[in-house]
Amino acid sequence: MSQKPSIPRGTRDFSPVEMLRRNYIFDTVRRTFSLYGYLPLETPAMENLTTLLGKYGEEGDRLLFRILNSGNFLAGIPPSVLSGTDTQAVSQLICEKGLRYDLTVPFARYVVQHRDEITFPFRRYQIQPVWRADKPQKGRYREFFQCDVDVIGSDSLLNEFELVRIIDRVFRELNIRVIIKVNNRKILAGIAEMAGAGDRITDITVTIDKLDKIGQEGVREELTQRGIAPEVIARLEPVIKLSGPALSKLEELKSVLSSSVTGLKGVSEMEELFGYLEALGKIKTDIELDLSLARGLNYYTGAIFEVKAKDIDFGSICGGGRYDDLTGVFGLKDMSGVGVSFGADRIYDVMFQLNLFPESLMASTKVMFTNFGRYEATYCLNAIRNLREKGISAELYPDAAKLKKQFDYANKRNIQFVVIAGESEMQNRQFAVKNMTSGEQETIPFANLTEYLLGKIDQK
């Protein structure tokens, strides 16, 4: 009895073609991270739930994949709990581990645990999958890869500045036109404070974050629904609607938020960041100070970032921000960090739809030798060794199949050159080299093959 195989909902297999394209993204990202002096780090797929819970808000806790304890996980659990309806209580008793939800919290955990071996400020990058028990949709998976860059142990706004440069570079290299949106949690706190609802920041920010989507009217409605007083809403609106260049927005905010120490701090932080960008920037990517940007993760305390593709709507493909006290809950105070996360899977989707992957990715083998049998194959293998030594990827068709079949194979694999060595070629110590794009075929002496192909093959 065989069962139809399948994989869990929201997960995917990646075929060789897909992996070549994914690696293209990972390589680009990794190269940039490393260029900016960040060091690689990996942490386990699973963490203790105590590490994970309570870091992502109520919604985040719900979306955590929990791992059932091993062994007799029901031992010692009161039957009254098991028969009840409080699944939360049950899961707490039978699960002590969970799959990581992002890379930032495990990073904070790592920093606290290894503080004595780390040289601060610590710059690390981490490219690994994360898991969320979300309902899958387009661009939303239950297992997806994040590419995180963070620097921890430095308050300097220069870090924010460099992250913007990294974002700019990565997306320029990938050829994706994006817009970087920036805001600051302290400004948001100041705005809420100024409006007379400092204790309702979460409700306010979560709602105005949807401005783009549901419009002013929608925001007003939802704020009312969340129990925000009309006069508060009235005071909020003009601020959110501020327009113009970042620096002029900030200028206006200074007077609006004059009564809020926190708010002013946020404004000056943003002034510093945009100051660097003006002075040293030369960044081609559009950067916008978007006062409606909030971001859900509730550990952010300063700058927040979000990147969207301009030519297609796929939600945010990169996001992050500054967190002043993520390590605090693990017992390490005064350790501010800032970082962003590139969503590899969404970047893939964007690039795929916009056709941005280079054709050349598909051609791994540059030269294929046809196979006429054992005797001829040996002749070819000698040449192949020479090619490989010169860095030209080459392969021999493994079976002495019909030539049509061998050519078909080369065609489908996008192999640029096919080398034919049969009886007549061997007699003259030659090869017939066929260019599969032009269809031209030349006869080359055995000794000249490597040189000939080196000259013909498009580098890169």
Added chain:
RNA sequence: GUGGUUGUAGCUCAGUUGGUUAGAGCGCCAGAUUGUGGAUCUGGAGGUCGCCGGUUCGAACCCGGUCUUCCACCCCA
């Protein structure tokens, strides 16, 4: 988690009011061409109609459940 949607050949999809052997295009395999691919022609293989159950003399079609896909909300990379 709430509401909706989708599932037929490897892929994209037809399939009448429930009625014998479920179709097409593309792809695949073979041949036309026993050392030359992308074109053409000929032939061929390939389907528990997502899965389980129910209604019926009879189900791809109707009903229920379940899984999957996509969408909205929620939230987010």
